[in-house]
Amino acid sequence: MSALVTAIAHEVRQPLAAVTANAHAGLRWLRADNRRIDRVRWSLSCILRDAARTAEIISRIRALTEQRTASEHGTVDLRAVIRDAIGLVQHEIRKCGATLRFKIPQDLPPVTGDRLHLQQVVQNLTMNALEAMADRRRGRRRLFITVSCNAGSSVVVTVRDSGPGFSAEAARRAFEPFYTTKTHGMGVGLWLSRLLVEKQGGRLWLTRHPKSGAAVHFSLLCAGRADQ
Amino acid sequence: MNEKKPIVFVVDDDASVRGGLSNLFRSVGLRSRCFATAQKFIRHPRPDCPSCLLLDLRLPGLSGLELQRELAVAGEKVPIIFISAYGDVRLAVDAIKAGAEEFLTKPLQEQQLLEAVDRALQRDKHARLERAQLLVLRERWNRLTPRERAVMSELAAGRSNKEIAAHLGRSEFTIKAHRSHIMEKMGASSLTHLVRMADRLAGYEQHGSALSGRDG
Numbered sequence: 134m135s136a137l138v139t140a141i142a143h144e145v146r147q148p149l150a151a152v153t154a155n156a157h158a159g160l161r162w163l164r165a166d167n168r169r170i171d172r173v174r175w176s177l178s179c180i181l182r183d184a185a186r187t188a189e190i191i192s193r194i195r196a197l198t199e200q201r202t203a204s205e206h207g208t209v210d211l212r213a214v215i216r217d218a219i220g221l222v223q224h225e226i227r228k229c230g231a232t233l234r235f236k237i238p239q240d241l242p243p244v245t246g247d248r249l250h251l252q253q254v255v256q257n258l259t260m261n262a263l264e265a266m267a268d269r270r271r272g273r274r275r276l277f278i279t280v281s282c283n284a285g286s287s288v289v290v291t292v293r294d295s296g297p298g299f300s301a302e303a304a305r306r307a308f309e310p311f312y313t314t315k316t317h318g319m320g321v322g323l324w325l326s327r328l329l330v331e332k333q334g335g336r337l338w339l340t341r342h343p344k345s346g347a348a349v350h351f352s353l354l355c356a357g358r359a360d361q
Numbered sequence: 362m363n364e365k366k367p368i369v370f371v372v373d374d375d376a377s378v379r380g381g382l383s384n385l386f387r388s389v390g391l392r393s394r395c396f397a398t399a400q401k402f403i404r405h406p407r408p409d410c411p412s413c414l415l416l417d418l419r420l421p422g423l424s425g426l427e428l429q430r431e432l433a434v435a436g437e438k439v440p441i442i443f444i445s446a447y448g449d450v451r452l453a454v455d456a457i458k459a460g461a462e463e464f465l466t467k468p469l470q471e472q473q474l475l476e477a478v479d480r481a482l483q484r485d486k487h488a489r490l491e492r493a494q495l496l497v498l499r500e501r502w503n504r505l506t507p508r509e510r511a512v513m514s515e516l517a518a519g520r521s522n523k524e525i526a527a528h529l530g531r532s533e534f535t536i537k538a539h540r541s542h543i544m545e546k547m548g549a550s551s552l553t554h555l556v557r558m559a560d561r562l563a564g565y566e567q568h569g570s571a572l573s574g575r576d577g
Contacts, residue, residue, distance in 0.1 A: 142446070142447075143446045143447055146446040146467045146468060147375045147377065147378055147446055147467065148377055149467070149468045150375075150377075150378050150381065150444075150446065150467035150468040150469060151375070151377035151378045151380060151381035152381070152468070153381070153468040153469065153471070154378070154381030154382050154384065154385040154468075154469065154471075155380075155381045155384055155385070157385055157388075157471040158381070158384040158385040158387070158388040159388075161385075161388035161389060162388050167388065172384070172387075172388070175384070176384055179377070179380055179381065179384070182377070183377050183381075186377065
């Protein structure tokens with residue numbers, strides 16, 4: 134969790150830096166030899182804006198952690214999880230004009246984990262993939278979700294897209310909370326997904342495919358194997 | 362005249378931080394110019410006046426350290442003050458090793474920041490003056506004839522007219538005439554002055570890049 138603490142510290146220090154600078158500036162604009170009430174007023178309104186921004190950051194983080202504390206482990210049908218997650222982003226897939234391909238083995242064993250958390254992970258990864266392809270002018274927008282089974286002990290889910298892929302920098306920093314290459318969003322998607330997968334005893338990682346976009350993979354333990 | 366007034370460049374991806382810093386600089390009578398990315402700063406033409414760069418370490422796209430490297434490669438000698446919201450000790454060390462003036466953490470201490478900026482601007486002002494003087498010397502030296510240049514380097518090595526005459530196979534009278542031409546062309550008030558000039562030019566020849574940097 135220390136990465137989260139660092140990230141929160143960074144997020145809060147930014148508006149705090151602005152508040153401090155504006156407060157000092159405001160004091161200087163009040164000095165007799167330099168008096169500019171309009172600038173004082175402006176400095177104060179900047180301070181208010183950045184204080185509100187800080188409060189917003191804190192409440193978002195709180196909402197995020199409160200939502201994620203309860204976890205119910207059970208036996209989960211991964212096929213249903215993926216179907217439900219895709220159902221939730223159907224609209225975005227159509228809007229993006231992407232084609233979606235599945236490759237899921239018929240005899241997929243159930244896995245252990247929290248159904249809603251896993252659904253959230255699949256949904257996050259799919260949204261990331263769609264957003265990565267949204268800027269693409271040329272080429273087909275293709276989304277692949279594949280599941281492979283590893284000798285009955287674990288399964289690996291891969292979400293791959295035909296977007297521009299991760300830059301070296303993005304690949305290095307992808308799991309830092311609040312790191313984002315997008316213009317909107319908080320940059321917690323991958324970080325949170327990894328946290329959720331690790332809570333179920335799995336792993337989440339990404340691979341770079343220079344010619345064929347990005348792929349994010351996560352593994353989960355098959356039901357009945359976790360306790361062995 | 363306005364062109365010579367110092368300017369503080371700020372590169373930070375956070376709009377609030379940029380706004381706060383430019384407000385603060387303005388309140389102490391300093392000009393500033395803010396950029397959201399390193400690329401935007403690179404593209405912006407820099408006026409020929411004392412300046413310094415307040416640079417955020419972590420930026421989208423080109424990072425602060427990468428910009429520092431790019432500027433060094435381009436021969437731009439603007440003093441850099443790094444600012445970071447992280448306590449990146451390792452990065453701070455890298456930045457200082459690569460010649461950064463200061464490394465400050467956010468939120469910035471007003472006094473510390475203003476002093477650092479003031480020092481950086483002073484240093485840049487001196488450096489610009491030095492470079493301008495060297496440029497003048499260089500132009501004067503370029504106007505010397507090859508023979509005069511040879512005599513000048515002999516003089517700089519501390520040789521007498523007589524020794525130079527013998528060394529170059531010319532009469533002492535000719536050397537004296539060269540010497541007075543050199544003094545005049547270089548604008549030297551005394552032999553010591555001329556020797557100092559020769560030293561500075563030699564220093565330039567050795568370090569090479571002193572004049573190749575772009576100032577504008």
